[in-house]
Amino acid sequence: MSISSQREFELLKKIGFVRTSGSQEELKAANILLQEISSIGCEGHLEDFKVPTSNIKKVSLKVVEPYEKEYEVTPYNCSISTPEGGITTDFVYIEDGLDANLVDLKGKFVLINMGPNPKLYKKLMKAGIAGYITMSGTARDEEDKTDITIARMREKNTQYGKVTALNIRMKDGFHMVQNKASKVKVELITEDIELTSHNVVVTLEGTKYPDEIISFGAHYDSVPFSTGVYDNGAGSVIIMELLKHFKENPPMRTLKFVWYGSEEVGLLGSKAYLKAHEEELKKHLLMINVDVAGSILGREMALVTAEQSLIDYIDHMAKIKGYPLKVEQSIYSSDSTAFADAGIPSLTFCRFAPQGGAFIHTRHDVMDFLSAEALEKTTIITKDFSESVVNSVVFPIERKIPENMKKKLDEYFGKDTEKEDSSEKK
Ligand SMILES: [Zn+2]
Incomplete structure (x- = not known):
């Protein structure tokens, strides 16, 4: 098998430093990802975008x-x-x-x-x-x-x-x-000041259906004080391993791999990508995100913002393969949600630690609580699922966000639901 969780773990150590939105360190991590991409034999590039923030004086x-x-x-x-x-x-x-x-x-x-x-x-x-x-x-x-x-x-x-x-x-x-x-x-x-943040982007052209695009996403920025290995260096190295896999096993559909910057300050990387690629988005059929993985203690989850049949499909696949995976129709506070809001079926794979078993958004998000073995679990699930849809003869997922999910997205993004409220009162 082409997947190497040891290689993932090594790359995770390399990007395991504090890398906040728009910082020099975030850019340094982007360049490490670019190097890894070229060592796989692919060509990646950076796409920059502005991040409004503050300079604190007092x-x-x-x-x-x-x-x-x-x-x-x-x-x-x-x-x-x-x-x-x-x-x-x-x-x-x-x-x-x-x-x-x-x-x-x-x-x-x-x-x-x-x-x-x-x-x-x-x-x-x-x-x-x-x-x-x-x-x-x-x-x-x-x-x-x-x-x-x-x-x-x-x-x-x-x-x-x-x-x-x-x-x-x-x-x-x-x-x-x-x-x-x-x-x-x-x-x-x-x-008020503006910083520059970056998305790292790679395209693998599809061999049979080049006009149909599936994208993989993972944010690579961290919050202040956190080396952000669990959240989300882990997702970043998982999709890197998938890039390597699909480079060696050319996909039938076109794949985009995007490492998003500035997720932690409000999904700004994915929003910038969606804004910069409006035409291309019409070809996007599915977004597969990985956010939070690698914890030694944990459980596997898939949070799916798409039609119910996709939830059932992933659930059945996991059972058939014997993967302990909980699948839910839901939204997740990550870049997949920005894609779902743009009408593209999206899902996030993640490994959640039990309370106190691993830590996000603090100085305790460190390598000590993670392992290569744990990274492999989420990697294999993500790979098996994505391979089946990337190479499906007929693409099985309807390009549609169901009404109940649209409602959750509107709530999440604070779209004014005043009208609905008043109609309820009548
Ligand atoms: Zn995250």
Whole structure:
């Protein structure tokens, strides 16, 4: 068999450094991928795109009533500055932001249990908040062993307006609520800037149906503080191994392999690809994504945004081959979802660790929790499935996104569902 999980594991070590959206390190990883592509005997290229972000000049968060204490804080990129010198406002803990949590918030700073989705974000804007604070980590983390996530405001939210947004340790959020913090002073001074990020692209021409395209995707960027090997260096090396396989076994249909940059800041790489290749997209029949794999502890999953018959097909294939794979019709927060939103049936293969068995989005996403053997499991499943459709005599998957999935996509991307809401009320 042509698959070598050892080779995958070696490449994973090579790209296992922090490589955030639009950074020099992200570009360095792209070039390592390009080198690997040429060593396979293929020709790859980079496609660049702009990433709006922020240059942070000043940020601080201080509780001023009923006690005084300054907390460590990171701002969201692409949120907005306070006036120079900061603002002092009332502070309210709004839990999950249910309607009863959202009363009398005008001009106040709120602490919320999770990053708001578009529906909640819109409500927060309507309530007139001055800004919001989210939390990362756990209430019992030690400061020197954790980092505060640096997030970025998503376009699907900011279409409803921008506010100042901050992130703190959950430990500190807990402290603020426990001690009944009621007034805060917040200062955030930022400057809007643009970085350049890259997708890495390779095409393998189909031998029989060159005008029918199936694309493989994996994002290769990481979040700050994370070497991003589990999420998603692993997916990146898996599709590299598939490229090698299909180079040696020429496919009947044309294959695109795309390593996406800037997924972690809002699927920006896949969105840029979709925008830059509008004509070509008409030929795309299916997008096969791999995001999160290689964990020693874990279970295999396929999340499929397509008609039910594809879910049944993958489920049957897994059973026939004896692969323990859970298949669901769903959307997944990754580049496959951007493709599905463009009307292209999409799916993500992944290996999920049990809670605490491997870590994403923290400094603990490291090689220690991964193995070549575990990488091989997701690789084989992805290869067997994709080979069957890539070389099918008649392409079996309808190029259509079912209504129930369209609804989930609209929710995910924060498309205004106001009309549906009002018709429900009638
Ligand atoms: Zn990921």
